[in-house]
Amino acid sequence: MPNFDGGHYFLTALIPVRTDYVADGSSTAMITSHVHALRQALIALPTALQSPATEEIGVNSPFARCRRTHFARLTVMDDVAYNGRLQRDPIVATITKRDPHSADPVDVLPHPYLIVVADFDATDGEPATLATWLRDLWSVMEPEWREILSHCHGEVHDAGSFARLIARCQVETTMPFNDYWPGAPPLKGLPLARLAAPVAISAVVFLAGLLGTLFVRHPGGWKLLLALGFIGLIVTIWLAYREIMAKGALPFPAAPRADLPGVLKSLYLQQQFTRFAIDHQGQDDAALHAAFGEFLRTHRPEDTASPTQPPGVVRV
Amino acid sequence: MTIQLELADIQGNILSAYGRLGFPKGRFLLLNVARPADGRKVINMLRPIVTTAVRWPSARNPYPPGTIYQQRPEVAVNIAFTFRGLLAMEVPIRTLRGLPEEFLDGMAARADVVCDNYPHNIRDGWDPVWRPTIDPALRVHVLITLNAQMKPDGTPVDRLEEITREISALCDQTDGGVTILKGHRGKNPAWQDLSALLQDAPDGSKMPVPLEHFGFVDAIGDPVFEGQVPAEKMAQEVIGQGKLLADQTWAPLAAGEFLLGHPDESQEIAGEAMPIDFSRNGTFFAYRKLHQNVVAWRDYIATTARQYAAVTGMPAHEAEPLLKAKIAGRWEDGVPLVSAPSFADWQAVRSRRAAAIAADDKATLAALDRALVDFTFRNDPVGARCPFGSHLRRSNTRDMLDPHLGTGDPKQFNGSVLNNRRRILRRGLPYGAAVPGGTDADEQGIVMMAVCASLFRQFEFVQQQWMQYGLDFNAGNDTCPIVGNHGPDAKFVIAADPASGKPPFIAGRLPQFVESRGGDYFFMPSMTALRMIATGVVDPT
Numbered sequence: 016m017p018n019f020d021g022g023h024y025f026l027t028a029l030i031p032v033r034t035d036y037v038a039d040g041s042s043t044a045m046i047t048s049h050v051h052a053l054r055q056a057l058i059a060l061p062t063a064l065q066s067p068a069t070e071e072i073g074v075n076s077p078f079a080r081c082r083r084t085h086f087a088r089l090t091v092m093d094d095v096a097y098n099g100r101l102q103r104d105p106i107v108a109t110i111t112k113r114d115p116h117s118a119d120p121v122d123v124l125p126h127p128y129l130i131v132v133a134d135f136d137a138t139d140g141e142p143a144t145l146a147t148w149l150r151d152l153w154s155v156m157e158p159e160w161r162e163i164l165s166h167c168h169g170e171v172h173d174a175g176s177f178a179r180l181i182a183r184c185q186v187e188t189t190m191p192f193n194d195y196w197p198g199a200p201p202l203k204g205l206p207l208a209r210l211a212a213p214v215a216i217s218a219v220v221f222l223a224g225l226l227g228t229l230f231v232r233h234p235g236g237w238k239l240l241l242a243l244g245f246i247g248l249i250v251t252i253w254l255a256y257r258e259i260m261a262k263g264a265l266p267f268p269a270a271p272r273a274d275l276p277g278v279l280k281s282l283y284l285q286q287q288f289t290r291f292a293i294d295h296q297g298q299d300d301a302a303l304h305a306a307f308g309e310f311l312r313t314h315r316p317e318d319t320a321s322p323t324q325p326p327g328v329v330r331v
Numbered sequence: 332m333t334i335q336l337e338l339a340d341i342q343g344n345i346l347s348a349y350g351r352l353g354f355p356k357g358r359f360l361l362l363n364v365a366r367p368a369d370g371r372k373v374i375n376m377l378r379p380i381v382t383t384a385v386r387w388p389s390a391r392n393p394y395p396p397g398t399i400y401q402q403r404p405e406v407a408v409n410i411a412f413t414f415r416g417l418l419a420m421e422v423p424i425r426t427l428r429g430l431p432e433e434f435l436d437g438m439a440a441r442a443d444v445v446c447d448n449y450p451h452n453i454r455d456g457w458d459p460v461w462r463p464t465i466d467p468a469l470r471v472h473v474l475i476t477l478n479a480q481m482k483p484d485g486t487p488v489d490r491l492e493e494i495t496r497e498i499s500a501l502c503d504q505t506d507g508g509v510t511i512l513k514g515h516r517g518k519n520p521a522w523q524d525l526s527a528l529l530q531d532a533p534d535g536s537k538m539p540v541p542l543e544h545f546g547f548v549d550a551i552g553d554p555v556f557e558g559q560v561p562a563e564k565m566a567q568e569v570i571g572q573g574k575l576l577a578d579q580t581w582a583p584l585a586a587g588e589f590l591l592g593h594p595d596e597s598q599e600i601a602g603e604a605m606p607i608d609f610s611r612n613g614t615f616f617a618y619r620k621l622h623q624n625v626v627a628w629r630d631y632i633a634t635t636a637r638q639y640a641a642v643t644g645m646p647a648h649e650a651e652p653l654l655k656a657k658i659a660g661r662w663e664d665g666v667p668l669v670s671a672p673s674f675a676d677w678q679a680v681r682s683r684r685a686a687a688i689a690a691d692d693k694a695t696l697a698a699l700d701r702a703l704v705d706f707t708f709r710n711d712p713v714g715a716r717c718p719f720g721s722h723l724r725r726s727n728t729r730d731m732l733d734p735h736l737g738t739g740d741p742k743q744f745n746g747s748v749l750n751n752r753r754r755i756l757r758r759g760l761p762y763g764a765a766v767p768g769g770t771d772a773d774e775q776g777i778v779m780m781a782v783c784a785s786l787f788r789q790f791e792f793v794q795q796q797w798m799q800y801g802l803d804f805n806a807g808n809d810t811c812p813i814v815g816n817h818g819p820d821a822k823f824v825i826a827a828d829p830a831s832g833k834p835p836f837i838a839g840r841l842p843q844f845v846e847s848r849g850g851d852y853f854f855m856p857s858m859t860a861l862r863m864i865a866t867g868v869v870d871p872t
Contacts, residue, residue: 067818286820293822293839297642 017190019140022269023085025191026134026145028184031168032091032127049166050091050127056162057089065329078133078325080155083148085193085275087133089163094124129167131181134193140266142182149178183247195273205262210255219248275326276319283324287314333565334586336384336558340612342409343382345589345782346559348550348758349478350527356480356487356540357525357760359618359778360498361460361512362473364419367867369508371420373501374410374473375657375865377400380494382407383858386561407478410861411616411853413437416472420864422609425871429604430854434615438851439463444791446799447847449816458620460514461849471512471851475666476616485529485537495522503508503645516848517762517774523620525760525778532580533612544623544765544775545813545844546655548665552704554754556584557593571704575730575746579707582717589756590614590782595784596751605871612857614782617790620777622812625765627842635838642836648673654838658812660723661703667723669706672716693781700829709744712737715828719804722813725797727754732803753797755789756782776848786852793805817841 018025032047040052062069063076078087100119108115137144153160153174164171169180209268221244243277272281289311295306314322336346343349349357364370388394388404389855414435415829417427433441439461442453454462464470477494479487485580502509527539545551554595555565555572563770569581576582587595591603592611603610632655640650653674656662662677672678680699708724708731711717717724719731728750730736735743763775783789794801801809810816812823821841827833856864861867 097600289822289837290820290839296834296837297638 017191018185019137019144019266020191021193021195021267022138022273023134023135023191023193024137024140024145024148025180025188026132027188028131028133028149028181029092029128029186030164030180031125031182032129032166033168037166050093052131053163053166054091056166058089060089060159063327063329066220067330070100070328070330074174074323077159078152078157079150079325081135081148082275082326083133083136084152085136085278087131090127090130092124092130094127095122097121126168129163131184132188134191145182145185146178149181150174153177193273195270195278198268200268200270202268205259210258213251214248214255217242217244217251220244221248238326272319277322279324279326280316280319282330284314286324286330333562336586336590338386338610339385341384342855342858342861343384344405344406344409344476344478344758344780345614345855346384348553348756349657350539350541350758350760353403353667354407354478354480354493354590355527355529356478357445357504357523357732357778358477358491358495359523360475360477361471362416362502362520363468363470363510363512364472364508365468365510365586367419367421369505370472371865371867373498373509374420374861376483376501377408377410377498378620378858378861378865380404380408381410381858381861393782405480405488406494407476408494409476409478409855411474412864413471413474413851413853417864419853422705422864422869423871426606426609426869427602429602429610429871431512431615431785431787432851433840434854436562436852438617441791441852445794445847446816450843450846453847453849456780456846458516459516460512460520461620461851462514468510469512474851474853474865481537481539483536487526498839509524509626519624523762523778525762527760527763532671543761543777544625544763545628547661547663548661549777550757551661551665552723552869553756555584556743557586557588559583559589560653561583567701571706574751575707577743577744577746577748579744579746584751584754588752588754588789589782589819591784592795594823599747601784606869609860609863609869609871611859614784614855615785615786616780616782616853616855619759619779619781620762620776620848620850621779622774622846622848623709624764624771624844624846625775625844626769626771628844631844633743633840639836639838643833652677654825657718658721658823658838660717660721665703666723666749667706668717669708669711670702700710709736713829714826715831718823718825720801720806720809720823722811725804725811726793727845728797728803753789753793754783755793758782776845782855812838812841814845817843 032053035049036046037049037052039045039047040055061074061076063074063079064070076087078084103113104117107113115200119142134149137148157174161171161178164177164180169176171177171180224237224239224241224244228234228241231237272278291306291310295303298306334448338346356580362370362373364373383401383406384403387401394400396457402474405567414427414430414437417430419513427435432801433444438445438447439453439457440463447453447456450456461471461557475498477491479491482488499511502511502703511521514522514601515523517524528542528544529537532538555568560568565583569583571581573581585594585598587593590611591613592607593599594600632651636651636654637647639645639654640647643650645653652663653791656668659669662671665681665772666677671680682700683695684699686692687699702775707729714720714724724731728747730744730747733745733747735745757779759777759779761775761777763773765773765775765803769775781790781793796812797804798814801807806824809822809824815821819840823838823841825836825838827835860869
């Protein structure tokens with residue numbers, strides 16, 4: 016279930032945008048389209064504070080109010096891009112008498128979509144887990160979502176209807192990515208011997224049956240062995256395949272301290288420790304010991320709540 | 332068949348730096364063209380004195396009698412245009428639309444790409460003549476570079492003043508059609524004066540030295556490309572300066588990396604502005620006026636060297652030159668840290684050089700000069716000798732980005748393949764003099780011209796990704812310790828050999844050493860293209 020991986024839920028939702036018209040908030044003379052008004056609303060949303068200059072502005076992304084959200088992006092997809100005519104083999108086309116002038120169909124979407132992608136801290140990939148995050152999100156940025164979703168299909172009037180709409184519009188995230196493991200995670204390899212042994216036994220039975228059938232004058236029992244081996248091979252290979260695929264579908268384990276408070280604290284500590292290292296290089300052991308004690312007391316590495324880096328600030 | 336460049340078609344200063352050819356003085360003028368016909372007239376009048384890449388005989392090796400040869404000029408003259416300059420000269424739109432977008436933008440519009448809006452916004456930090464303006468009469472259109480020989484007293488030859496007056500008179504005759512733009516900081520606002528640093532010779536005269544204001548020997552390594560030097564010299568010249576092949580031998584870079592209209596390192600002739608004669612044998616360069624905060628540099632080095640000595644336990648007289656070498660990647664006389672990692676190693680090289688000079692041992696001197704560039708980073712995988720973040724390792728990464736370098740298996744090596752399309756030719760001269768008792772408000776720095784076929788792929792990439800960022804060097808956001816922007820927490824990490832058990836040293840709170848003071852992106856046309864521009868016959872059809 017790729018929606019959930021490494022302790023994070025990866026949400027992808029495509030919400031259809033309305034195709035009727037809407038009053039233009041900036042003009043009494045003109046009306047406009049929902050997709051235009053939606054883009055206007057999206058561009059007015061503050062982004063995360065990604066540089067010292069934006070940090071001084073101090074107006075942060077509304078997603079920073081939710082302490083479970085690592086990353087969120089909203090964008091509008093107008094249509095799918097037409098990739099051009101399909102490749103045609105001229106020899107095949109000639110044999111099948113296909114008219115080279117006939118046009119390929121050009122498919123289009125019925126309406127634009129608002130694409131919502133986000134990844135957030137989660138314990139599992141269950142629908143209820145998604146719903147709790149969506150309810151959290153609604154509680155901290157209801158006005159923004161009301162404005163955005165007023166241009167989309169679907170009735171949203173409270174946290175419950177918001178969570179239901181997003182869940183209905185969800186598509187599976189097929190390639191989630193996160194990278195918080197500093198080394199290799201403690202993953203167990205596949206029990207190759209246990210998976211291979213039944214296959215090997217079936218193969219031996221099958222081969223014995225085959226040899227007996229071929230070389231014994233009255234191979235009645237050997238034929239039975241051959242059939243048994245054949246069925247056994249299919250069944251054991253299928254079982255092994257199923258177990259391997261089931262193991263592959265298991266979510267990657269969460270890295271230690273890979274939730275948002277943990278990541279923010281790590282970034283905070285990285286900056287503070289770099290400064291500490293610069294300021295105290297060359298000191299004798301006693302002074303260094305005392306200074307590091309003070310560092311631990313001041314920056315409390317185990318306390319992810321504070322002091323820490325504010326969310327929505329990109330600073331390393 | 333190796334490429335034979337048409338030297339008479341290529342402007343001088345591309346194949347070799349004038350500073351090395353005995354032109355230690357410079358004067359750069361900027362023109363604005365208000366009336367296209369006048370602009371063409373002025374350029375056409377100057378065209379016969381434009382210096383090309385044709386080699387002139389040296390005094391020691393005169394050509395045989397009867398040979399037609401190029402006399403060495405007293406002042407080398409070269410002409411280049413901004414995009415707006417080409418537009419002002421009425422180069423057809425169909426030609427202009429083939430020029431690359433970064434050139435169309437110009438350097439001011441790319442200030443955030445090349446990180447020039449720090450520590451000051453370019454509108455305040457740059458010399459007035461370079462600042463972006465909406466007034467068409469103040470825009471930079473043409474750059475005329477004059478590189479002059481020097482008199483024994485350290486002043487430029489008189490011809491420099493004559494040519495300046497001639498250009499000025501040509502502009503005056505157009506009655507406002509072409510003007511010399513004013514607004515350079517320095518003694519004369521009408522031009523940028525430049526000079527190599529000078530030292531007193533034993534006979535009392537002045538002699539130029541290849542130093543820059545921070546005290547380093549400059550302009551040691553420069554790319555070597557096909558056709559750049561005579562074939563008989565190529566085998567020597569490519570070592571350490573061309574590209575490193577997978578088999579660890581050196582070869583010249585493709586000419587198309589530095590001259591338009593020739594095959595480049597991707598084995599194609601890149602799309603250019605048409606007609607091809609307009610682009611072929613021309614090139615682009617970024618003009619960079621870089622101010623150097625010499626006082627800040629000296630103060631920081633002195634303070635930090637004391638800390639460095641205390642932390643590492645090395646004698647103070649070794650810590651300062653070593654700290655500077657770690658920052659630059661070379662000792663102040665140019666000896667690379669990779670081959671002489673310790674103070675004692677450096678001293679050994681210096682005494683070899685001193686002995687060779689005393690004995691007039693040319694072979695040893697040549698070998699020592701070659702050793703300045705003949706090295707790779709293969710034997711320094713963690714930067715214990717030459718730090719990853721040093722200026723040298725950032726600006727010319729040689730083989731260090733080879734993903735298979737760490738395998739130690741020569742069969743898997745890729746050489747400098749990830750570096751070959753990021754090379755620039757560095758041309759230019761220092762300006763001003765860092766006099767004792769001076770301040771950082773004084774005019775002192777260097778005008779660098781970064782010459783390359785693609786400003787975007789070569790100059791801007793090196794500037795943005797390698798000078799102003801550290802990801803390719805596992806150095807996070809750290810910028811170049813010399814030319815990078817240094818925010819409040821800027822630092823430079825000097826790695827220690829893990830086997831030594833010693834901690835690294837981190838030079839913290841780097842002040843801003845270098846500040847951008849202006850410049851632009853220029854197209855330096857071939858002599859053919861210059862003729863077409865000056866006579867208004869560029870025909871893209």
